[in-house]
Amino acid sequence: MAEIEGGxxxxxxxxxxxxxxVSTKVDMTPMVDLAFLLITFFMLTTTLSKPxxxxxxxxxxxxxxxxxxxxxxxxxxxxxxxxxxxxEIYYYxxxxxxxxxxxxxxxxxIRKIFNEKKKTVDTVVVIIKAMDKSKFxxxxxxxDEVHITNIRTYSIVDITPEDLALVAxxxxxxxxxxxx
Amino acid sequence: MSKGSSRKSVSLxxxxxxxxxxxxxxxxxxxxxxxxxxxxxIDTPSSISTEKLPEVQVLKITxxxxxxxxxxxxxxxxxxxxxxxxxxxxxxxxxxxxxxxxIKLEMFGMPIAQLRPFMALSEDMKKKFQQPGIPVxxxxxxxxxxxxxxxxxxxxxxxxxxxxRDAYYESYNKIVSTLQELNLNNFSLVTTLEVKP
Numbered sequence: 001m002a003e004i005e006g007g008x009x010x011x012x013x014x015x016x017x018x019x020x021x022v023s024t025k026v027d028m029t030p031m032v033d034l035a036f037l038l039i040t041f042f043m044l045t046t047t048l049s050k051p052x053x054x055x056x057x058x059x060x061x062x063x064x065x066x067x068x069x070x071x072x073x074x075x076x077x078x079x080x081x082x083x084x085x086x087x088e089i090y091y092y093x094x095x096x097x098x099x100x101x102x103x104x105x106x107x108x109x110i111r112k113i114f115n116e117k118k119k120t121v122d123t124v125v126v127i128i129k130a131m132d133k134s135k136f137x138x139x140x141x142x143x144d145e146v147h148i149t150n151i152r153t154y155s156i157v158d159i160t161p162e163d164l165a166l167v168a169x170x171x172x173x174x175x176x177x178x179x180x
Numbered sequence: 181m182s183k184g185s186s187r188k189s190v191s192l193x194x195x196x197x198x199x200x201x202x203x204x205x206x207x208x209x210x211x212x213x214x215x216x217x218x219x220x221x222i223d224t225p226s227s228i229s230t231e232k233l234p235e236v237q238v239l240k241i242t243x244x245x246x247x248x249x250x251x252x253x254x255x256x257x258x259x260x261x262x263x264x265x266x267x268x269x270x271x272x273x274x275x276x277x278x279x280x281x282x283i284k285l286e287m288f289g290m291p292i293a294q295l296r297p298f299m300a301l302s303e304d305m306k307k308k309f310q311q312p313g314i315p316v317x318x319x320x321x322x323x324x325x326x327x328x329x330x331x332x333x334x335x336x337x338x339x340x341x342x343x344x345r346d347a348y349y350e351s352y353n354k355i356v357s358t359l360q361e362l363n364l365n366n367f368s369l370v371t372t373l374e375v376k377p
Binding site: 141 | 231
């Protein structure tokens, strides 16, 4: 394509006309440079990786019905989580007389607790309550852990004043123990 | 290079490479979809979910770090219908020219009263304008009206919430309770992919 021979000028037997030997080859290098520059540009501006989505289903906002559901739950199956303000998780088992404990989002933290809970009861019900100043990523992380451990039943509910009081108490206890 | 012809130059034949280069270039130009200019920078959290974000029939609610709420509709026809509903609801008279501008608007986050002056701004000014976010207070929940209008315009559209990792749960909960009030209990959260452990 680019090498257009000048009418076979280079192969004349007589060799009188020397200047005709100059080939008409076009130097493609700058063109290739340009082409690859543009390719790079378009590759970088193209959004190749589309973001993912996580499906989430919220319970119906019907207060009477919700209380009914809660009463139907067997207390032993319930695991309550309270997402704290500084990437910590407070959790307790059952519905009343809670024994509050603290953990975090690492694989040794909440995932272990989920797995242990799964061994003791058939269907774990995780109730997630987030404090107002906890982060959005905390919610996504905890839903992720729920999905990783294959827990089918979970719900995100509003935090109650009792839970807030429990968290405040727990914080007091832990700060007192660090002072000692 | 054969030894016999010393006259031959050592320049490589670039033709093939050039062909390939332009072929790839054409491919990328045709498939390229420019990154839409982002009104706000959102750093989404990561999850193991592998479902892709749909591109059409999407109603996206964006929540930024400071708790501002932005609204975007993917389809232009739905945008127009939504605006018509909102126009009647809030008695804001949008002219045809303003409607045409609204259709072009990818994302906005302001009370509806500010929408008209905002659309009159030039592109440069629009970028500089600090959008206050859509109000979601219990007394003035415009987000609810917007969602309701879009759902009426396109009942099949999917609701997607795109939140910043560091946004407070408080502001996320405002969006969710608004959705729950409208009985829209199924929605998706935008995340980036993370390797499953």
